[in-house]
Amino acid sequence: MSGFLFVVPPFAGHVNPTVGVAAELVRRGHRVAWAGPPHAVGPLVGAGATVFPCATPDPGVSSPPWEQRGAAALRSLWEDCLGPLAEAMAPGVRAAVREFRPDVLVADQQALAGGLVADRLGIPWATSATTSAELTALTGTPQLRAWADEWIQGLRRRTGLRESRSDPRRSDRLVLVFTTEALAGPAGHFGPQARLVGPSLAPRPSPGGFPWHRLDDARPTVLITLGTVSGDAGARFLPACAAAVRDRADALQAVIADPSGTVRDTGDGILVLPGVPQLVLLERCSAVLCHGGHNTVCEALWHGLPLVVAPVRYDQPVIASQVVRAGAGLRVRFRHATADRIGTALDTVLGEPRYRAAARRVGESFRAAGGAAAAATHLEHLATRTAAVRARAL
Template identity: 60%
Template structure:
């Protein structure tokens, strides 16, 4: 039996992929614990009995909604990721002391997990909740790449091993990429430590009350979602979606997720159902297309079900993931900030009625399910943990 300590930021999209892996390890008899600045969020997603060590986090970060490109990336790192690592580090160290793991499983954006493990000479694995870092996205921006390396070097000097050399985003021991080469593309990173395990799809607690009887079997069904972190930016886009969907009400029925309440909720409407949250996984098994912000989890969960997409990336890794979807043939990209109802409607008509996108989504569905998901990830972690336990065994004296 090995012990695995999952270090995650307080973000749903980064915790969810780890939940299935942690559950699989627990089912195999291993010890599992978590470190997060929001223990209640982990317990909501991983179960009320999850063993969670609290740590400090970063609060009050308000990113201007119009930031894009390198400026958005700089804000993400300076305003959130680096301060989060500094804040989390003491709590991660205390959790290691208290739980005594064989392996630290650090989210790719929870740098504290990797750097503390490096400092304590513990093997660590990277949990890559998005595949954006596996592409050549920074190849054309050498100054941006150099700036990122400088920030990581400074951070290592504060909380890691100053003599260390590993990139805390890519463990030299094991990198769990929750995608496949079929989506990432032929230029995706490769290496002995990188394991493309596909999406980690696990049952999630959901609030009861979704009106499943509302779904009309005679019409195509569309899910519209911008994820949980984009309520501040989505009002205009959701309004354009609503118009396009109503124009197609004779043949399309839609569920539109509006957590920020920018649109009026609908009750008796038989064409568009507007809700603040939905049971996304079971709903994806019933829809024919998804319109989304190209968040990695939403994209992979849609493709896990063989559902083609209309993607409208907003920021961060989303443009990279959107490009992967388009290059794989599984969807169409529209411009989030400038899309109009006619363009959005035309893209939706294409993914609904032209077979090429659905066929590409079906191919990715097969690749995802073949990759092994949480089961494969747990097996790779077990092997890393077994090596750690063997290293701990007393060695016979040589004479």
């Protein structure tokens, strides 16, 4: 039996994939715990899970302005969000390691404290890559790579881990990438230590009371969502989506996840809620319109649903390009998306069978990759290899 400590940030899309992997490891008899901000992690991993508390920057993780794009947005993400988060989480991760004594630490690619602490303490660690884009395109320019390397050195100094020498964004032993070549392209692009395991999906807690009776089985249903960290980005976009659906209310209905309260639920083919039971709802949907968040895209494709993707920033343009390249959907420009353009894109992905066929092909590749079970096996192999090395050293 081995012990696995998952270090995760307070972002649902980065915690959810670890839940299925952890459940599989527990089923195989291993010890599992998480280290992260309990207010965000606890509700996602369940009441019976062990969560070692980590702090977040006061008054919470900051978020760069939505108007930033490209390298500027990425630099701001690291400087304003991931760097302060790593500094805040590092003491909690160290305390969790001392108490839990893991054989392997699994660090989310945005929980940089995990890789820093593991390397400093000599603990074998793996990366949980919940979005493939951060492994390739987002660090592709020499200027950005040089800036990032210097920034990481500064982060090491600020966290008191000056002797750490690995890249906390990517383990040199094992990187679990929750996608497949059918969506993300050749596995060789991600490095020899990468293992493309497909999405890790597991039942997750969801609020009750969803008004299922308001869905009309005679009309296709579209899920419209900008994810859990979209802030006020949907102030113009979501009303345009609602208008596009209302124009087609005789042939289409939509469920809009709108935590900001931007769109009114007027009942004319539109159901608006602050949050939705996404995995269950996708079983009733015919298409998804989203921001290009990796988890939402993969969950839609798992269910064989074509997509209309309107990327906002960070990795989302890369994921949107993957969807288009796979033939599983269309991309619209977020800042210039009108009701007419959104409606035309929805008409196309719903009306042309090739988009659904491509989405199903990607979904089939996800299932074949193994998901949580495959990820758990790779982690077991890492634990076994490192244990063997230690035994030979004694």
